[in-house]
Amino acid sequence: MARPPALSSAAQVYRRIVPLPVRSVAASRVTPGVRRKVKRGLVRTLDRREARLHRRALRRIRKSDFRGASERRVQAPDGRIAHVHSGLTADLARRLDHDLIAHALDRADIPWFVVPALDDRRICFAVEQQDKGQIRRVLRALLEEHTGYVVSVSPSENGTKAVPGSYVKAWKHYGKAKVIRITWLRTDPTQSLWIGDDQGVEIEFWTVNNALPVERLVGPRPNRVQRVVPRDAPGVEIGFERLSGYSDTDGDMEPTVTLENFDIPRLEEITFPVDAVIPWRHDTPWGEELLRAALRSLHQYAPWVDVVHILEEAPAPRWLRSGEHLSVVPAGPDAEAWLHQLSDLSDRFLLLRPGALFGRPVRPFDYFTPHGGTRPRRGPWTAQESVAPWTATAYSATGRAVGHGYAPGPQPYTRSALIELAASGFVLEQAPDGQLARVLPCTHPADGLTHHFARTAGLADPAGEATAALHAAHPAIRRHLDRLLVRRDTQQMQLSGLGAEASLGRGGTEAVISFLHRYFPVPSPFEFEPGESSEDPDERT
CATH class of the missing domain: 3.90.550 (Spore Coat Polysaccharide Biosynthesis Protein SpsA; Chain A)
Incomplete structure (x- = not known):
């Protein structure tokens, strides 16, 4: 199919606004040509609406000042687009990924919180299922401005791994996805170090459960703490080292936000220096x-x-x-x-x-x-x-x-x-x-x-x-x-x-x-850069 997302959306809208008895009568009395004409018109209307919303989201993204902006872009050996950063480390790449997603969701006024996922190489965001449509527009606009890639994690679909996230076809599995992963490929100026494939940011779509007097959010998969939390649970700041054991424990780093239900000690946490x-x-x-x-x-x-x-x-x-x-x-x-x-x-x-x-x-x-x-x-x-x-x-x-x-x-x-x-x-x-x-x-x-x-x-x-x-x-x-x-x-x-x-x-x-x-192409803070002198009192730490 040439345009699977639009046709799928048109079919869903058609079923939603046209009652089943009317559709049955139309199927027997209206010629196929007329029905196809109506559906094509509906597709064009949805395309124009989606284009307007995408442009609006893109303008909002372009007005933002993102910390994750790279020095330049290069082509990776596999053909994908990568971002060049001086002084790149695995921990820095993880924080840049987090900041891009958090800033984009904040600009769109979409509530979110981070979750201590089972795989602590990655930072995991939790959002409500009802915001799924708006999130796709925001993330697609973000990936158009900062080239990245999206795949479905649950259910697993890796067919779009090499398709830039700004393309519509990169989101063909988004409708059924319960968890997606956004990946930015990053490298240092020498292009010897590549980071991204084993990290990235995962976004979980949590559903609202109204079966009890207190509304609850239910996660689509297990995590290291709990899968069900009160919807009105207060948010708290939490350091990256509490979410990923691979992160720096320096207290000068900006924290992120989670629910107080996730801010509890866990068995695998190392608290001593x-x-x-x-x-x-x-x-x-x-x-x-x-x-x-x-x-x-x-x-x-x-x-x-x-x-x-x-x-x-x-x-x-x-x-x-x-x-x-x-x-x-x-x-x-x-x-x-x-x-x-x-x-x-x-x-x-x-x-x-x-x-x-x-x-x-x-x-x-x-x-x-x-x-x-x-x-x-x-x-x-x-x-x-x-x-x-x-x-x-x-x-x-x-x-x-x-x-x-x-x-x-x-x-x-x-x-x-x-x-x-x-x-x-x-x-x-x-x-x-x-x-x-x-x-x-x-x-x-x-x-x-x-x-x-x-x-x-x-x-x-x-x-x-x-x-x-x-x-x-x-x-x-x-x-x-x-x-x-x-x-x-x-x-x-x-x-x-x-x-x-x-x-x-x-x-x-x-x-x-x-x-x-x-x-190891990236210099460490423990060495003077070329041209610096260890005997220069202004450079001595």
Whole structure:
């Protein structure tokens, strides 16, 4: 059909204004040509009315000052239109999406509130079913001014994923949709980072139930709190971190609005602060790139980290910007053995040894339990692991045999567990430098002993998420890095061997550095921009 939305609307209007007996008589006595002429006239009338309403909504949108305006638009590799933003992060993209929808609905005087959806990668809006027609006009006008895409989530219909939302055919499933998703594809100026497909804003259409004396709103699907709320429930402000575990917990960010029924603590919420510790020991160009990438991965994928502590075992790079959320602490070569004595370090923290990186957004819940325990990442268990010295030490410290190793990459720690381990008399072993090793290291002895000790004491619950571990001397290192760059589906990574002779001689170190530049193109607040000086008092924070 050439114009399915208009014809469908015309048929509905025809059935609504013409009684069934009259339609039956018309079907038997009026010629088909006359009936088609009447229906075409009705279609043209509806088209003209819809065009007027669309122009009105578009004028209202164009008069608005949206925070989500991009610097320019580019074409993505799949042909869709993307918006370019300097300093783009996954959290910033989520907030820009929210602000666009909230501002558009406010301009149209459409009531809304946010809902803690089951998938907290996305912000979910709730609106009443009776406003559905007006919402379509507002959103279509918004997507014409800020190019985006719309699909039906419930029932699932992805056929319009590549059709701009300003097109009428992009809304062909809207009539039956109970939940829709609005997506804006965003990228940084280098076009190496693409954000949008796994985020977006979902809009639920809630129905009104008058069966009880108090009117209620009923959601079209479950969420993390409740599906039925009073229609007159008061609205309250709520921070983004209460809706999405991937969001920054900085209190300076503008809150959003929900109903007071949804402003309750939930089981998966992490309310305690989490710091990060990064040992800095390789005063080399590739060592600086690893440090820069670690800071950028924290900024991009773990914005909820409170303070980053750099253990300065070598002179800190000149581009490093210390401040409220980054401290540089002079340390010796055995600093990891004394982390529990580090001043100003929170009780829960993440340890990122050189080469440990985040590859996609993570939540505090991915590494800590709500009660304060850790969730260390399990690793493979091999014959080499079973005879490693740390397994015997761990057995002596706990009286329980080790059953698995621990993966490289970012690992969660608690000062309380380190204090108990130190009080037991067992000392953390020194491990060979993973960036100088000729082969991929196995479980780090400190990780193995600490996590096994914490698990037997009930302070740790190991998790099984996969970690990508690569050695720069691997013959197919470039192919593995390209796969990581294209997919971007690995939550954490560990890159080792950048200082090994084989890596430097075969070009593996150079390949890893090129990969880091493309995977983490957005600078973090912890580094000076090119042209800035760390010795300039006006630029010092």
